[in-house]
Amino acid sequence: MHVGAVRAEPSSPEPLVERARKGCRDAFADLYGQYVDLIYRYVHARVGAHPLAEDLTSETFARALRRIGDFTWQGRDFGAWLVTIARNLVADHYKSGRYRWELVTDEPPETPLDGPENAVLDALANQTLFQAVRRLGPDQRLCVSLRFLQGMSVAETAEAMGKNAGAVKALQHRAVRTLARTLPHDPRAS
Structure with missing residues (x-):
């Protein structure tokens, strides 16, 4: 390859x-x-x-x-x-x-674990985030995955999804707004 x-x-x-x-x-x-x-x-x-x-x-x-x-x-x-x-x-x-x-x-992991408390909080935050992403519609879920998990540009995402760049930007915007509304406050930010 x-x-x-x-x-x-x-x-x-x-x-x-x-x-x-x-x-x-x-x-x-x-x-x-x-x-x-x-x-x-x-x-x-x-x-x-x-x-x-x-x-x-x-x-x-x-x-x-x-x-x-x-x-x-x-x-x-x-x-x-x-x-x-x-x-x-x-x-x-x-x-x-x-x-x-x-x-x-x-x-290897990108950052070392600071302790068991942070490990538990990280696991819960990831689980909560992935559950919220799973509740998005299929197009929004794919858009979020391509843009944020894979780091693709808007143009690359549009190509992969068979959509134009404007449609990808709209999908991304709606998905991020939905996630912001549905995700609870992160206790580590306090």
Whole structure:
């Protein structure tokens, strides 16, 4: 996998998709080059482990290659189609139960724990935040995930969601307002 490579500004994917649908492997390779970083970041934000993220990213493109003939534009961007495949693979991974046996050790915690009290407060805050995010609508939930968990730009998020930048900004604004209203006060801020 060529994750982290410098890529050229993405051009419109339509001609490449059409060529790939007709069996052109070079066109699919170009699509891979345009979207691999986006898909890797999406998967890594959900699984947290570099090797697993690479595996699921590779499987995303393998499935896309097998199903490229089934892809239809229906108002969706090609990147959004790839994100859907990746999202399903991540969900399948967690449903399989296999993930419970994996221990992620390649990334140390960003900050050391100050003590058991902070660890409990952090766990409760994270649980509360994730519950609040789960209650958002699917578009708002995906927007928040792409923008804040994966650090994507508005343009990258719009591309992944098959929406324009204005729609992504509106989704983000509404989601953040909803979260601000529903989340309780953080006791550590006192």
